[in-house]
Amino acid sequence: MNLISLLKSSFHPVILGHRNADPDAVCAMIAVADICRKLNPKSIPKLACDDVSRLSMQVLNRFAPSAEILETIEDDHDLVILVDTNSLLQLGPSLKDVVLNPERTLVIDHHEPNPELDNIAKHAVVRSDRYSACEILVSLYDEVELEIGADIANLLLTGMLFDTRRFLYADADTLIAATRLVHNGADYHACISSLAIKPNRSERIARLKAAGRLQVHNIDNWIIVTSRIKAFEASACRGLIGLGADVAIVSGSPSNGEVRLSSRSTTEFYEKTGVNLGSDVMEPLGELIEGKGGGHPNAAGANGRILGDKAVSRAVQLIRNAIKRGPSSEDDESS
Ligand SMILES: [Mn+2]
Structure with a gap:
């Protein structure tokens, strides 16, 4: 037929x-x-x-x-x-x-x-x-x-x-x-x-605040940026990547006293460094901050109880170590 x-x-x-x-x-x-x-x-x-x-x-x-x-x-x-x-x-x-x-x-x-x-x-x-x-x-x-x-x-x-x-x-x-x-x-x-979606007002303000409180870390010529806001940390990460960062890490502070970290990286960063934000950064970070973490190579997050700024600097440290280790770290990933 x-x-x-x-x-x-x-x-x-x-x-x-x-x-x-x-x-x-x-x-x-x-x-x-x-x-x-x-x-x-x-x-x-x-x-x-x-x-x-x-x-x-x-x-x-x-x-x-x-x-x-x-x-x-x-x-x-x-x-x-x-x-x-x-x-x-x-x-x-x-x-x-x-x-x-x-x-x-x-x-x-x-x-x-x-x-x-x-x-x-x-x-x-x-x-x-x-x-x-x-x-x-x-x-x-x-x-x-x-x-x-x-x-x-x-x-x-x-x-x-x-x-x-x-x-x-x-x-x-x-x-x-x-x-x-x-x-x-x-x-x-x-x-x-x-197809254009304009985020709502509070989300846009959160993104702008994240940009205003930005810290730039230069690691092996990669631009890693960190910031902190109350909410919308994933959206803020995307915004910071759009501004030109290779990796963005933003901590949020939900009302329950925990810390919530979100991270994003460009495809180029992952392809050239092999650094997987999920398995190399947020998974180990989750344990360090007495919580849980994980995600994908270019987008990952973690929740925990240790103070936001400390958690963010640990995340930067993990990225620094992973970059130094080089792309071979891909071998021990299952996903
Ligand atoms: Mn389709």
């Missing part, structure tokens, strides 16, 4: 996106629903995600205010379409146990195919060389011989902008697809601005 007959034959398709659905997922899902309705005017597509990201909500409010995205589904569907994921686990707790008939399941995705894909779906449009699900949707409209209307064009362009990080990751085909969407009525500037 080809794609057109599969979609034409469905009256109750359910279109599923991954958990914490990002703009690429929700925009592509709405486009899939549009295709279903146009190929079979009697089709009543339902959309569902375990949850939808805050940024996606903002995009939906701007371009598809009437779109309804459910959190769970009933088993009354005659076709399941997975969008922007090809793994059931990625659907999240509320949807991962969806009842599937592989003959009546279609996957539209741009991630690497997972080994169980064949068991899930007999129909798949999985193109891991594409930079977003929305980009795949542009060519799907051609495949099913439908025009892309202006409303859908705005959604697809926004999804592409998000997943490509404003076309940082793209090739000629991506740009051609984007141009086509603009020709079809997408408002490029509106799409860009729909």
Whole structure:
């Protein structure tokens, strides 16, 4: 059965996106629903995600205010379409146990195919060389011989902008697809601005205070900055990286008398020094400050009971030691 007959034959398709659905997922899902309705005017597509990201909500409010995205589904569907994921686990707790008939399941995705894909779906449009699900949707409209209307064009362009990080990751085909969407009525500037999130006032003030109380540590030509605020320390770290730091460590002081440390580093810092903020810095620091710590190579944190300034200088010391040890420290990491 080809794609057109599969979609034409469905009256109750359910279109599923991954958990914490990002703009690429929700925009592509709405486009899939549009295709279903146009190929079979009697089709009543339902959309569902375990949850939808805050940024996606903002995009939906701007371009598809009437779109309804459910959190769970009933088993009354005659076709399941997975969008922007090809793994059931990625659907999240509320949807991962969806009842599937592989003959009546279609996957539209741009991630690497997972080994169980064949068991899930007999129909798949999985193109891991594409930079977003929305980009795949542009060519799907051609495949099913439908025009892309202006409303859908705005959604697809926004999804592409998000997943490509404003076309940082793209090739000629991506740009051609984007141009086509603009020709079809997408408002490029509106799409860009729909993705801009301005932090709330207290968060912005916290970031600015963190910048005002900054201390700069020069270690082997890397710029390590530290600061302290009451709250929003993760956001402050991101702000300080944006100002030009290679590593930012900010301590916050929640009302329970504990100290909370957040840290961020640039990809370049991790790649060149091998210093993993999670395993090299925040994990050992968590013990030193009588608490717990951990995280990822470029983003990690710790909570504990020892005073903020002391904890911060310990963190700098750990980074200094790790830089001196050099990139070989990668060997003893499991993640
Ligand atoms: Mn995606």
